[in-house]
Amino acid sequence: METLEKIRKAYTEYVLENGKQPTSVFQFAKKLKLAEAEFYNYYASFDAIEADVWLTFFLESKRTVEADDTYQTYSVREKLLAFYYTWIELLKAQRSFVVYSYGRLRGMNADGTMSVASPIARAGVRSRTVNSQVLMPFKDAFNDFARDLLAEGRESREVEPRPFLTDRYPAALWTQALFVLDFWVKDVSKGFEKTDTAIEKAVNTTFDLIGRSPLDTLFDFAKFAYQNR
Structure with missing residues (x-):
């Protein structure tokens, strides 16, 4: 699974399970085993996802x-x-x-x-x-x-x-x-x-x-x- 698709899938699952956006990019990226800086190579924010x-x-x-x-x-x-x-x-x-x-x-x-x-x-x-x-x-x-x-x-x-x-x-x-x-x-x-x-x-x-x-x-x-x- 490509990183972009992986991020989109994880974000979609998170908001459906929690009814809101993740608290921080750091915590979200950590669960995906991504460095926060690497996340920003793909998206500038959760709204961008x-x-x-x-x-x-x-x-x-x-x-x-x-x-x-x-x-x-x-x-x-x-x-x-x-x-x-x-x-x-x-x-x-x-x-x-x-x-x-x-x-x-x-x-x-x-x-x-x-x-x-x-x-x-x-x-x-x-x-x-x-x-x-x-x-x-x-x-x-x-x-x-x-x-x-x-x-x-x-x-x-x-x-x-x-x-x-x-x-x-x-x-x-x-x-x-x-x-x-x-x-x-x-x-x-x-x-x-x-x-x-x-x-x-x-x-x-x-x-x-x-x-x-x-x-x-x-x-x-x-x-x-x-x-x-």
């Missing part, structure tokens, strides 16, 4: 769908659906860790209530927003993936270019990914079947909005009429 885990979830899901020959024949809408279904399927195998980590990032207890230690709770504010450096590597990689899909969608005419809005589409898809994650974490339906429905509705709604609509036709006509008056 967690960030790598989230990024790995994404990269493995993306690699899995792209390795399927039929994926290459899908429309952009179908490709995003396939990614989400594959991603959630992969997360199922690590659900306990995902629930722990996502809850920690949102400042939530395991039962879904706000932790009193959370800065959000101390401020008396409840928020659905996950804004953490831990998710940044995952976010950056996802945004690259989203931009590629959207570029493909513009070529296939599944995505309509719109002034001032097109550049915001990747951010909209990132928000959608967080919605899917949040829904799945809270889903108590058998086999998480409601999550499958949520994914389908979220993706279809998004592509109905960013695809060509009667309003675009009306705008084109108005533009043509104005230019040829």
Whole structure:
């Protein structure tokens, strides 16, 4: 087992058994028979391990769908659906860790209530927003993936270019990914079947909005009429 994988595995097991991050890098590294200095050759902190885990979830899901020959024949809408279904399927195998980590990032207890230690709770504010450096590597990689899909969608005419809005589409898809994650974490339906429905509705709604609509036709006509008056 490579050292990186060994560290990730040990960290995941620790937080699931103890419900919190290790007390110190020194103690954690010692149990792995690593010098503290050697640990820092791989990760700068425990949050860095967690960030790598989230990024790995994404990269493995993306690699899995792209390795399927039929994926290459899908429309952009179908490709995003396939990614989400594959991603959630992969997360199922690590659900306990995902629930722990996502809850920690949102400042939530395991039962879904706000932790009193959370800065959000101390401020008396409840928020659905996950804004953490831990998710940044995952976010950056996802945004690259989203931009590629959207570029493909513009070529296939599944995505309509719109002034001032097109550049915001990747951010909209990132928000959608967080919605899917949040829904799945809270889903108590058998086999998480409601999550499958949520994914389908979220993706279809998004592509109905960013695809060509009667309003675009009306705008084109108005533009043509104005230019040829």
